Amino acid sequence: MTEQPCVDLALTDEILERYPLEEPSLIQVLQDVQRAYNYLPCDVLIKVGEALGVPAAKVFSVSTFYKAFALDPQGETIVKVCTGTACHIRGAGQLVEELQRELGIGADETTEDLKFTVKTVNCVGACAMAPVMIVGEKYWGGAKPARVSKYLGTGGGDAN
Amino acid sequence: MRIESRDQFTALHEAARKARAEHRQQILVCCGTGCLASGAKEVAEAFAEQVADRGLDAEVGLFVKSTGCHGFCERGPLVVIQPSGVLYTRVKAKSVAEIIDTTVIGGEVITRLLYKNPVDGERIEDYSEIPFYKNQVRVAMRNIGRIDPTDIEDAIAEGAYSGLARALFELTPDEVLEEVRVSGQRGRGGAGFNTARKWASCKAAPGDRRFVLCNGDEGDPGAFKDRSIMEGDPHSVLEGMIIGAYAVGANEGYIYVRDEYPLAVVNLTIAIAEARKRGLLGDDIMGSGFNFDIKISRGGGAFICGESSALMRSLEGKVGEPRAKYVHSTEKGLYDLPTVLNNVETWAGIGAIIERGGQWFASMGTEKSKGTKAFSLVGKVKNTGLIELPMGTTLRQIIYDIGGGVANDRPFKAVQTGGPSGGCVPEELLDLPVDYEKLTEAGSMMGSGGMIVMDDRTCMVDVARYFLAFLTEESCGKCTPCREGLKQMLHIYDRLIGGDGREGDIEAIERLARGMQLGSLCELGKSAPNPVLSTLRYFRAEYEAHIHDRACPAGICRELTAYEIIEEGCDGCHACFKACPVDAIEGVIKELHVIHQDACISCGACFDVCPTEAIRTLPKSRLEKAEVV
Amino acid sequence: MNMIYKVSVERCIACGKCELACAFAHGSEGRPSKTRINIHRRGPELGTPIVCFQCDDAACVAVCPTEALVRNADTGAVDMARSRCISCRMCVAACPFGNMLWDDTYDCVQKCDLCGGDPRCVPFCPTGAIAWVPADLAAKPPEPLDREALEIGGGA
């Protein structure tokens, strides 16, 4: 694990207030933590485990099992390339390659300046517009490798 | 206002209907995920602004609403004007004023925005005349695209909760169960288990506390019907669940939704809040004395959580690992208590079944598969989108009549159904009527209704490998055959597409596939070999070409495929030059272009953009031989 | 009738028959090292039989994480359910008298189960140092043993 910056635990308190303090809330709490911090900081996970009465090992287990969670800081903008079947046969692979050329990172990696994280996701259910690339919150349907830099430029602005 | 009796509900229903009828014209803007991505939000806002600014509400009785997915995602943003039924496709915010002036006020149609039939190029005015819509029969999706999913009154006006009112005030729980039994409805999540039998088993299980769950963890790549239902008509899901809870005697419900479906979560959350406010959820529903409430649980991003026992573990806040189901979850499910788990589409159909009767539902479909089924028709087909059809419709009708045929008029090769648990159905089976049994016999399965059309530019070995890679990533890793077997199977496929296939590979694949089918713990592992076995069954020659000839007949597998420009065909348009990501193409405008094989990565970008089809593929092995000579 | 396992230390001659009987009763091998009753030998023909007291408020029961140790209502013994034991040995550590025994051949805990209400060691004791008696007789002090009259030689 890379070294983690100090985090504001007050945010965690706010999140914990939204749910009953019991094990079934764990995944919901972690979802909110992931959104608030952009990843799951170690200190937060320990605090969440204590609050919900879930052993640290189980919290870690759940954090690593589900794909929605990241244990390292993520880029400001998350770039998701859908690799569902429809996107696959319509060329999602080329989008990932183009991103590799454009940003120098592969799937599940983050640029050094923490600007972008590239992820491949298994079908976002927008198959009719395949291939789909999501930059921040913005969906790009019928995405073309040649336009990747355009998507990234626009997306970077949109996401903030 | 809380509804405290059936009369109050009926009064609200009538009032809502009347209020809707007063609007002489309606503009329905599709705001499903697909259309939103294409800018539907801006279009809807522009309409609302125009209506407000120009006081059109009073003047022409105009009413604008954002609806759920109309299904025709590829053509979005979609705008339908009622009552004329004019459908405009790919509408931009800047065309809004023109639409209002010309169509709404002027009564004229704007031809440019009409749907153009890809088959004959004809523009079609009326929504219901478009082949994509004409052939559909909508049950689960009955209100999608017609209602504003965030407005419960709009839903009630269109009949939402009428089935619930009938169930609560006219039928006993046993009679509800009987109605569902008569309908013959089977689970829409994939396996096709009889709904009524599932409910009866839960109802019979001992204990006071039981649960009703909705599986909205639509993980099959290529399927998005559940997303559209949750986004476009969340009330149909709630209504179904309340009726189910009433039938089995449950008071607590959960909807498990993929976190990748943010709009579905938002619309469901609004719908639940509205339903509670109206007394349609919570204590003493509609004054009937029946209590039931629903909570939403967002999934963490794991395909395996679509499996029932894994989903229940996930709801418990645990890792989504399946358990053996030798004791059914209807008896020992969530927290080891009796539980009914149905798919989104299953629940969405229940309200209609109770309202219109089980007989009506059973009158559609085939002998063993009753009613209608939603599909997402995607891949290399002209009209992609979401459809609902009676069971028994043939693949040919779906792909050609509704889908308009294969995109770019390329030859049809196969249609993949059932996601990673399904298989590829070849051309010779196009007249197969689609139902649970027929698809299973063909080596595929219904799954969650994804239909991915593949043309001749699809390599079946690559498709099988794609699903293996998907499943390798999604296997929970609990049981040996799935965890280790997928990894090893993927390894063999990597060799196949990498040009390192060996004699005996096909037999090794078959042996391993059999072991996984028989030995795996849950359905993910048991059905994981389906894409492998179905492609082997129908496209064995393609495998053999990869092994014996080191060739990919479809020209997809990069290690085996080279691209070259056909001299006579190239008109020097320079499109390939611009598309090439690695600058492997040389040529100036209006002159013959050439691909440098040493730099080419065989990505196929040039092939896809070439307007004159002057680029062809050939096996790399032939290229190498040529160079040696 | 409520029976109780009574040990009269003063009568024990450390002959070891109880140990053998126990080992035989609990396994086909009958190795004395597998016995659940142990005689602490403190001199020629002087021994102290040590065996589970089946304590009322038993430390082993309290400490067991899987509820594998349960009181048998019929015999009064604390029985060990092999099907629930996870071999964590916490009972061995917790028993204040050292009466939970670890069997490293089978990696499991052994303890006196009163042979289901008919302790096999009792009939083999030549001196009545161990006895299975009605509870109301248990408080009666043991008869002194006339060691001179014994014909058994050797003992240990």
Added chain:
Amino acid sequence: MTTLTVNGRRVTVPDDATILDATRAAGVDVPTLCHFDGLEPWGGCRLCVVDMSQEGWDEDWFKMVTACNHPVAEGMRVVTHSERVLATRQVVIDLLLARCPETPLIQRIAAEHGIEKTSYEPNPEPTDCILCGLCTRVCDHIGVSAIASVNRGWGREIAPPFHGEPPDCIGCLACAEICPTDYIEFTDGHVTRTIWNREFEMLRDPVTGQAVITTAQAEYFAERSGVPKAYFETSDSSKRLAMAKTFAALAVKE
């Protein structure tokens, strides 16, 4: 009681028995890896698959199930060594051998199934961990859940939280002792014990100086069970000795 047949032989077992219990009662050997009698069945390794037919099913209709966790039923027919059962077990053990090519236990079971060398791609980083889950399950039973499975699918492994020293571990060694392949490493000394890279102080018998259990273990169990911590501080042999002496002192003097 429930009566069923195992390979044609009738056996009668308690109603809550599993097929594995029934095969044992019938004296038939069914191989297992992830099963331990004291833990609830898990059904992960898939080595104990058998063919099973229920009463009322077609004569030749069999379903393959895991013996360890499938309940018995009246009139059930179990076949433990049909051709397809053996073929499936072979695939399973072959795959495990590819994962753990150097693990003696796996090599032995593979050999018993006629496999000397895996037919799959051997793991480039051989491990002894077969992911049977026994360690995490026993740890859950101890009540501390100090370790758990992390990641999923092929990347699954057993690890303490954050791959660091497990904060909840009490050093009881239950995980290491239950591990069928001795994959979990530990060092046990008179003064300290180390497992999962965490060092534990040992309680030592005041008389013999012999290490008893870890201080953490004693504290955890004392708090949880209400048993005085002092009970844990002496070895069982010392406790027997002390008891013998006490008894001798109390004996009625002749």
